[in-house]
Every structure is written in structure tokens, then in C-alpha cells.
Amino acid sequence: MASTIRCDIVSAEEEIFHGDAQMIIATGEMGELGIAPRHAPLITRLKPGQVRVLLENGEEQFFYVSGGILEVQPSVVTVLTDTAIRAKDLDESAARKAKEEAERALANRSDAIEMAQAQAQLAQAMAQLQALEKLRRSLKH
Amino acid sequence: MAGAREIRTKIKSVNNTRKVTRALEMVSASKIRKAQDLMKASRPYARMMRQVIGHLAHANPEYKHPFLVERESIKRVGYVIISTDRGLCGGLNTNLFRKLVGEMRAWQDQGVEVDLVCIGQKAAQFFRRLKVNLVGTVTHLGEKPQIAELIGVIKVMLDAYTAGRIDRLQLAYSDFVNTMTQRATVDQLLPLPPSSDLDSPHAWDYLYEPNAETVLEHVLTRYIESLVYQAVLENLASEHAARMVAMKAASDNATKAIDSLTLVYNKARQAAITQEISEIVGGAAAV
Numbered sequence: 001m002a003s004t005i006r007c008d009i010v011s012a013e014e015e016i017f018h019g020d021a022q023m024i025i026a027t028g029e030m031g032e033l034g035i036a037p038r039h040a041p042l043i044t045r046l047k048p049g050q051v052r053v054l055l056e057n058g059e060e061q062f063f064y065v066s067g068g069i070l071e072v073q074p075s076v077v078t079v080l081t082d083t084a085i086r087a088k089d090l091d092e093s094a095a096r097k098a099k100e101e102a103e104r105a106l107a108n109r110s111d112a113i114e115m116a117q118a119q120a121q122l123a124q125a126m127a128q129l130q131a132l133e134k135l136r137r138s139l140k141h
Numbered sequence: 142m143a144g145a146r147e148i149r150t151k152i153k154s155v156n157n158t159r160k161v162t163r164a165l166e167m168v169s170a171s172k173i174r175k176a177q178d179l180m181k182a183s184r185p186y187a188r189m190m191r192q193v194i195g196h197l198a199h200a201n202p203e204y205k206h207p208f209l210v211e212r213e214s215i216k217r218v219g220y221v222i223i224s225t226d227r228g229l230c231g232g233l234n235t236n237l238f239r240k241l242v243g244e245m246r247a248w249q250d251q252g253v254e255v256d257l258v259c260i261g262q263k264a265a266q267f268f269r270r271l272k273v274n275l276v277g278t279v280t281h282l283g284e285k286p287q288i289a290e291l292i293g294v295i296k297v298m299l300d301a302y303t304a305g306r307i308d309r310l311q312l313a314y315s316d317f318v319n320t321m322t323q324r325a326t327v328d329q330l331l332p333l334p335p336s337s338d339l340d341s342p343h344a345w346d347y348l349y350e351p352n353a354e355t356v357l358e359h360v361l362t363r364y365i366e367s368l369v370y371q372a373v374l375e376n377l378a379s380e381h382a383a384r385m386v387a388m389k390a391a392s393d394n395a396t397k398a399i400d401s402l403t404l405v406y407n408k409a410r411q412a413a414i415t416q417e418i419s420e421i422v423g424g425a426a427a428v
Contacts, residue, residue, distance in 0.1 A: 011186060069360060071196075073196075098293035098296075
């Protein structure tokens with residue numbers, strides 16, 4: 001079985017593909033890569049694009065990856081894909097958004113929603129107390 | 142019979158409450174399964190990541206990435222806190238927060254400041270009341286959290302770590318042990334604690350494209366993200382488990398309350414009938 005290589009494609013959210021392949025073709029950061037069995041150990045980042053897996057029976061499977069890492073070991077190829085579309089400025093803006101969210105949360109400490117929540121809870125407690133009071137009175141006589 | 146009617150109304154209202162808690166219990170029970178499936182699905186990625194990092198660390202021991210190096214003095218600590226968005230899940234969040242408040246106080250006593258990132262509404266609400274530095278928040282991840290939504294908050298912390306603003310990063314979440322048990326857990330994210338997986342013996346080196354540093358940096362960042370993502374999933378499973386248990390207890394209590402109210406109601410009814418009879422008998426005797 002020297003003519004196939006095990007291939008795992010996984011993302012953080014799920015396992016995408018798992019099986020034996022004749023060849024794996026992916027877009028690495030430095031260019032197109034075709035991994036055949038007995039390829040030298042290699043690790044590279046992937047560009048967004050297709051990963052093609054040539055199966056044992058000659059069938060081809062396509063996977064779209066939005067970046068990730070390709071790792072080649074003597075007996076196994078692992079593709080760790082990103083699920084999200086990643087770019088430096090996109091990441092930056094996500095980070096900024098998280099910060100703004102925190103600032104917004106800090107700015108309105110006496111949040112209207114929180115106030116409403118507390119009031120609703122208070123009203124509920126009062127109603128319960130009244131009900132209990134009534135019950136107690138009705139039990140006395 | 143005025144008292145009897147009030148009791149009847151009360152019984153009806155408790156009954157309605159029980160319907161709601163039953164429904165919530167059922168919903169949570171089914172959601173636990175889904176959350177566990179998600180947890181399982183995310184495991185291979187983290188496992189592969191660990192292997193890759195292990196190989197990398199083994200292949201070039203001379204290069205130490207800042208994420209792997211323990212810093213000598215700690216001046217500021219970062220926390221990534223994962224909580225639920227909604228309540229009605231027993232003491233799940235409270236247990237975690239209590240543990241955290243204790244830890245933070247310990248840090249502050251040592252003169253170490255604390256930075257926080259909150260994932261989930263409850264943590265955001267709780268920690269903004271405390272005197273801590275909240276640097277990032279993300280809420281409402283829903284039933285199927287996606288890693289894309291977490292990138293922002295994680296990057297805030299990773300940047301802070303790289304820039305030296307924080308010297309350690311901790312991850313706090315409720316670990317799903319089983320349906321009955323959820324453990325408030327605080328793990329160290331950065332510097333990455335050395336694990337047995339990190340030095341598996343392998344006798345080859347990779348070809349790196351473009352070079353070892355960039356690849357390692359990339360892998361480590363993704364690894365941290367996947368750890369946080371997994372913790373979010375653990376927390377989600379814990380939330381549903383805790384809610385199911387809490388709602389079951391609430392339903393049982395409602396049943397008990399209904400039973401005792403029914404007893405009171407029957408007594409009141411009997412008392413009224415007895416009184417009526419004795420009044421009639423008394424009236425008849427008087428005639």
C-alpha cells in the first residue's frame with residue numbers, strides 16, 4: 001500500500017475528510033502543492049482555495065478551505081483548515097469590535113435592560129408575597 | 142368558600158409554572174446531545190494541532206516562541222471568562238464567578254492587575270460591576286458557536302500578551318464532567334504549559350514554507366483559538382446540563398407545592414361543608 005497516503009482534513013468545528021488518497025493537491029502560501037505518497041515532511045500555510053484529494057479509486061474530491069495549515073508526515077497528510085475567512089485586517093476589526101463591545105457594556109452600567117429585569121423580578125416577588133399573605137389569612141378562619 | 146377559590150387559583154398558577162419548567166427541562170435535555178456532538182466534532186482538530194506543535198517543538202528546540210516561554214515576573218494577568226448568555230441554570234455561573242473572584246483577589250493582593258475578556262452575557266454583566274479592567278466582550282453565540290465569533294476577543298488577549306501588557310493568560314469555563322456534574326475550571330492558556338504531547342519523539346524535520354517562525358506562530362494562534370472554542374462548547378454542554386437539572390428540581394418542587402396546596406384546599410372545602418351542616422343542624426334544632 002505504498003501508493004496511497006492517509007489524509008485527514010479537519011477544521012476546529014468538525015472533521016471534514018478522513019481516508020486514503022493517491023495524491024493531495026492544495027494551494028500553499030508559496031505555490032501550488034501536489035503531495036504524493038512518500039513526500040518529504042513539510043509544513044506550510046495554505047491560501048484560501050481548493051484542496052483536491054485524489055482517492056484510491058481514481059475519484060476526485062474537492063474541498064474549499066479558507067486558509068489553514070498543511071502538514072505532511074511520512075505516512076499521513078493533515079490539513080488543518082480555518083473555518084472562517086481570515087485576513088489580518090479582518091482579524092483587527094474583529095478585535096476592535098470586541099473592545100468596543102466591552103466599552104459599551106462599561107459605559108451604561110445602570111443598563112435600562114437590567115433595571116427592567118430587576119423591576120420585573122421585584123413585581124414577581126411582590127405578587128408571590130401577596131398570594132402567600134392571602135393564603136395565610138384565608139387559612140386562619 | 143372565598144379561601145378555597147384563592148387556593149384553586151394558586152394551584153393553577155403553580156401548575157402553569159410547572160409546565161414551563163418541564164418544557165425547559167425537555168428542551169435542555171435534547172440540546173445537551175447536540176452540544177456534546179459539537180464537542181466531539183471539534184476534538185480531532187485540537188488533537189492534530191497538538192501533534193503538529195509537538196513535532197515543531199521537537200524539530201527545532203533552539204527556537205522558542207514567546208507563547209511557550211514562561212515569564213519571570215508577572216505584572217498583569219489576562220482572563221478569558223466563558224459564561225452562559227441566559228440564566229435559569231442553577232449555580233453554574235455563580236460557582237465559576239466565585240472561584241474567579243477569589244483568584245482575582247489573590248492576584249490583586251500580590252499587586253498584580255487583572256484584565257478580562259468576557260464571552261457570554263452573564264459574565265459581562267457580572268464583571269463590569271467589579272473593579273477590573275474589561276478589555277473585550279462577545280455575547281449571544283447561540284446554540285452553534287462559531288470560531289469566527291471568537292477571533293476578536295482572543296486576538297485582543299494574544300496581542301496584549303505579545304506586546305507584553307499581560308504576562309499570563311488564563312481560561313475560565315465550566316467543564317462538562319457529566320450531566321450531573323459541571324466543574325468550574327481555570328486553565329492556563331499562555332504561556333502554553335508543556336504537556337506530554339509536546340515532546341513526542343520524532344526523528345525528522347520538516348521543510349518549512351515560508352519558515353519555521355511564521356508557521357509556528359500561525360499554528361500556536363490557531364491552537365489557542367481552538368482551545369477557547371472547545372471551552373465554549375464545554376460550557377454550552379454544561380449550561381444545558383445544569384439547566385436541565387435545575388428545571389427538574391423546579392418541576393419536582395412545583396409538584397410538591399401542588400400536592401400540599403391540594404391538601405389545604407380539600408381541608409378548607411371540608412371545613413366549609415362541616416360548618417354548613419352544623420349550621421343547618423343547629424338551625425333545625427332551634428326550630
